Amino acid sequence: MRVLFVCLGNICRSPAAEAVFRAMAPDVAADSAGTGNWHVGEPPYAPMQRAAEARGYDLAPLRVRQFTGADFASFDLIIAMDADNVANIERLRPAGDETPVRLFTDYAPESGVSEVPDPYYTRDFDGTLTLIEACVRGLGAALNGAR
Ligand code: 4NP
Secondary structure: OEEEEEEOOOOOHHHHHHHHHHHHOOOOEEEEEEOOOOOOOOOOOHHHHHHHHOOOOOOOOOOOOEOOOOHHHHOOEEEEOOHHHHHHHHOOOOOOOOOOEEEHHHHOHHHOOOOOOOHHHHOOHHHHHHHHHHHHHHHHHHHHHHO
8 A cells, every 4th residue: 555645835734644644554655745846855844844843753854746647656545635636636647547536634524624724824733733643543544444
């Protein structure tokens, strides 16, 4: 199983999701990417890194990369942070490819939200991590059930 987490910038939500997921499922291959290219090569956003560090997640080694159509072949499951991400991902899907693309919040229905709000704009980095942890727990349960 190979899981790819995708957001817009790859500096806040998807690198945090990758790190939280790696901590919970160290045996599953995981990566993250952004649909946009503004921050390619940069480390995650410093305020996001600090909020994650406070919960024991190290985002410092991660570097931004842009999502590409080749990712459909490289991953078994693509997880998007919001509906805009899904639309941008689907635009790059190769003909005939059937890799599932899911909203992260689908794994945390108890959260009552249908996307992971972008903390680059909300500035609620800690609340974002709380939601991401809930989504990762649900994803882990789903992957275990599918094993
Ligand atoms: P992310 O947040 O998608 O959670 O990484 C963003 C960070 C930066 C930008 C957009 C979203 N930006 O436009 O620079």
